[in-house]
Amino acid sequence: MSKLWEETAARQPTVMRMIENSILKDRVAHAYLFEGDPGTGKKEAALLFAKSLFCLEPEKELRPCERCVNCRRINHGNHPDIHVIEPNGLSIKKEQIYYLQQEFTKTGVESSRKVYIVNHADKMTASAANSLLKFLEEPSSNTVAFLITEQSSRMLPTIISRCQQLSFRPIDDIQLKERLIQDEIPLSMASLVSKITNHLDEARALSQDEWFAQARSIVLKLYEGLRVGGLAILVQLSEDFHSHFKEKEQINLGLDLFVLIHRDLLSIMTGEEYSLAFPDYAVSFRQDALLLTAEALVDRLSFILEAKRRINNNMNQQLLMEQLLLKVQGGHAFV
Ligand SMILES: [Zn+2]
Incomplete structure (x- = not known):
């Protein structure tokens, strides 16, 4: 059984269907450009x-x-x-393409076909790219090239135009979470970061970021503090929030975490618990969900999203946060 093929087809159905068609109809192109985010399975395909x-x-x-x-x-x-070419250090150098050309002047060692894969093709130096271009301009009938990139915008348009372009769709949060868990990132962190980004590299970096780990626990504490209530506590929570989330971008991320807590509550309420952002809090969230109505939760979510809009309009941040916490706790709409 070709399990690998099925897995890749499940992740990238459009791409794999096009690949199947070109093989079955015997219409394999001379050059392909596989383009998409890290971790989307381009080299595997x-x-x-x-x-x-x-x-x-x-x-x-x-x-x-x-x-x-x-x-x-x-x-x-x-x-x-x-032949697979990978960047040598930071770039793919002209000599590497030259070597490839030498190899390809020989006929296939064992078969009539030759294949080359250039991974991170956007990292070709200008002279490497020009050599490759000449190579692509004179395709021999039995070569197939795969150029793989995360950033096709950094490649020569003349190269791109000679390739059949296939775009790999970003991985979804569940696939990303699984991938992070394979990298031994704890489930609690993998579940959260996979909701925040769909870029593998970014997700890996966030998982190891000390500031982000603290951000997570501050927002969870903020949420739990709301349960206790009281104005003094709200002011304290708001201050704690601001001592950690200073820049606009950070506040936005803090509010995103707050949104994700409420999405989890909503998922629990609707019986869709399979993909929580905070699975390690499932037990206490389940208890909270019993005390809330879906309507109240939707209101809370809209308060938070409104606060996010206001942050981006440069409203006083501390004031905004205090207002938000009051609203969330009291269940009132913004005035
Ligand atoms: Zn075989």
């Missing part, structure tokens, strides 16, 4: 594509078996007719 071209016993005429000698050699990075 290029390798799957390459394996289906070389596999000796493909399933359903195209899915690589993952068992034959060609599939295994591609998985181990030692198939003689497949």
